[in-house]
Amino acid sequence: MVTPWAVCVGESMAALLPDVPGPLDGVESFAVSAGGAESNVACALRALGVPSAWISRVGDDGFGRRLVGEVTARGVDTSGVAVDPLRPTGLYLKETGGSTRDGDLGTGRSKLHYYRAGSAASAMSAATLRDPAVERLVDGARLVHLTGITPALSETCLDMVRALLDAPRGQRLVSFDLNLRPVLWRDRDAGVLREFVNAADVALLGADEAEIAFGTGDPAKLRALFPGPTTIVVKDAERVVTALTAKGAVSEPALTVDVVEPTGAGDAFAAGYLAGTLHGFDERRRLRLGHLAAASALVAQGDVGELGDLSRLADADAGGSAGAAEDDGQWSAATVAALLDAPEEQWRATRISADGIAFGGLR
Known part of the structure; x- marks a missing residue:
């Protein structure tokens, strides 16, 4: 087995995709798929020639088995995915625009409806990192990828993310994609996101979400606010992405x-x-x-x-x-x-x- 260069840690869910566009009350059937920021990144990295692994937790149910099967089929190492005998796999429904029905989102737009409270992945914790399979993957990785979704799932998930960011890295990089989900932080302290962004080697921020979380989406101001990362990548509303490093800023439309x-x-x-x-x-x-x-x-x-x-x-x-x-x-x-x-x-x-x-x- 090829040792993964990149390890992505976080929840993925079963996804129900509508057979037709429009509001969900007009949808007759759904196709089952899988989705989640971290497994998406792992799959895309693998497609780009980067051996990758996904670490998570799923329920002992059909959705969990299907989710792991789909990610595995894309060539991603899933040996670090645990099966929870008590909690279910998370689920979301996708609503897509493009119909003529009242309440349509509009062509090219979509909305996700989440059902993830109490999911198996929300039970991940710092103890997860002591699982031999997980330990092997993290120790051998050149990159560990995290997002701001995972620490919002539970206190134990927050502890796990902090442990990964605090651990000695050697030559390993840690990337952190803000991926702000305000609804998940509604009853939690989102202030820890400042700590996590600043502790990463590579921080990826959307200008709009950074404005909400940190009061600015300006790349130069974010660079000043977060001196810790080697690189800060800011995706702004004008469809230009700017990478800021010690050598200066590079932007590409x-x-x-x-x-x-x-x-x-x-x-x-x-x-x-x-x-x-x-x-x-x-x-x-x-x-x-x-x-x-x-x-x-x-x-x-x-x-x-x-x-x-x-x-x-x-x-x-x-x-x-x-x-x-x-x-x-x-x-x-x-x-x-x-x-x-x-x-x-x-x-x-x-x-x-x-x-x-x-x-x-x-x-």
Whole structure:
């Protein structure tokens, strides 16, 4: 078994996806799938050529077995997922816009309805980290990825996140995606999020959620507020993402995308950026890979897009020939490599849809 480079820790849930768009009272049937920020990132990282693992807890029920099965089928190591004999697997329903019925969310928009109180994952704790399978995964990882969702689930989950951030790291990086869920923090102290963001090596923040949580979404102000991370990545409302490091700030605009369904794009961006980090890309190419991963999710029906294994591009950042990569479909390594290194005006002119990538004659 390949030792995972990246380990993602947190709850994932069974997902019920409607067969038609519109308000849920008009939906006759649902397809069953799986979803959750941390497992989404693990799956997207694996698709990008990064061996990954997911650590969590599920119920001893059909939803839990299906969830673990789907994540495993995507090549993610699930040996660190425990089965809880007493608590159920969490569940959410997705509502999508695009119908003509009253109360429709609007085309391209979606809303998630959660049923996760008392779930198996909410029983994760610092003791979870002492499980031999979990200990093996964390000790061998080059990156541990966390989000602001997990510490909001319970006091024991908060203790686990704090333990992971406080543990000696050696060469291991810890990334923390704010992923603010105000409803989960309604009766809890969200002030700990400041501590967790500042304790990470890589912090990923949406400008809108940072404004709510910390009073500012301005990248420079957030950098001053959080001196701890080596890198702070801020996704702002103008569709530009800025990475701030000790060397300064690098910004890259998002691509034009014909959105099919928006859920999962933020997780995909995180996976793309982190994959670029682990592959040794420079800051600009990390941001662009994040944008491309997000775009691949935006034009897919599910939470994880089909960007493909880009591990062959890792040498391009060290002076190799990106164009030498084999062409393997609409998200070919050659096309993606060309986009990662494209002049700014060509990058901005790129358009992505469910049919593929339109970029200077590349398809």
